[in-house]
Amino acid sequence: MAEELEKLPLFPLNTVLFPYSQIQLNIFEERYSELVRECLEGDKSFGIVLIRSGKEVGGPADPYMVGTVARIVSTQSHPDGTMDIHILGERRFRIRKLDESRPFLVGYVEPVVELEPEAGPRTDALVMKVRESFRMLIEKIMERQDFKVEISFPSDPTALSFIVANILQIENIQKQRLLELTDTNERFIAMLPILERQAESLSHTVYYRLGKAELSEHIHPN
Numbered sequence: 001m002a003e004e005l006e007k008l009p010l011f012p013l014n015t016v017l018f019p020y021s022q023i024q025l026n027i028f029e030e031r032y033s034e035l036v037r038e039c040l041e042g043d044k045s046f047g048i049v050l051i052r053s054g055k056e057v058g059g060p061a062d063p064y065m066v067g068t069v070a071r072i073v074s075t076q077s078h079p080d081g082t083m084d085i086h087i088l089g090e091r092r093f094r095i096r097k098l099d100e101s102r103p104f105l106v107g108y109v110e111p112v113v114e115l116e117p118e119a120g121p122r123t124d125a126l127v128m129k130v131r132e133s134f135r136m137l138i139e140k141i142m143e144r145q146d147f148k149v150e151i152s153f154p155s156d157p158t159a160l161s162f163i164v165a166n167i168l169q170i171e172n173i174q175k176q177r178l179l180e181l182t183d184t185n186e187r188f189i190a191m192l193p194i195l196e197r198q199a200e201s202l203s204h205t206v207y208y209r210l211g212k213a214e215l216s217e218h219i220h221p222n
Helices: 030-042 122-142 158-166 172-178 184-201
Strands: 006-013 022-029 045-056 061-063 064-079 083-099 108-112 149-151 219-221
Touching: 006 030, 006 061, 006 064, 006 083, 022 030, 030 045, 030 064, 030 083, 045 083, 045 108, 045 172, 064 172, 122 149, 122 158, 122 184, 158 172, 158 184, 172 184
Parallel strands: 006 045
Antiparallel strands: 006 108, 022 083, 045 061, 045 064, 064 083, 083 108, 149 219
16 A cells, blocks of 8 residues: 555644645754755655644654645754744645654655535635635734735635634644545635634734734735
């Protein structure tokens, strides 16, 4: 079976990476420095997986089986040997076999295939509701920070669903469930009540600040 699957270095984190989202990682453990060097030398990507149990630093970690392929966008090395890497989530995978013979985990993986959103009034209505709820949430968050924003939405509903999922302030296990769904409309339905609650909460209390890492190409602060 391994010959039919993609071999992918894995980086377990206490973070869920979604397709289309970007994060920055500080690399200081030798095992992950080795992983990054190999990827840079071979122009390859690696996989980000949420930790199910174990440690993010200094020990083994048992990952969830669905993760996201990360492409290294840029790197910055430091005199102490550490580095910062900026990564972009591209596509999802499912682990079918783990190889623990290297200093870092390696997975033999297959693609997670998203069902094509069914064209029609139901999908159109969900997209519209998610867009409006998302716009309201982002505008309220940025108003708290004295920013005005311009939001552009991707035309692809699946891309929209992942961009919205990345912004939500929810537990990692909830984000993992959204990542694992293979139906865009189901993802929209799961996210809508959360979007609406979080937008409503901002009418009564200070909520959270968005950092640079959370701002994608679709959210433009003025």
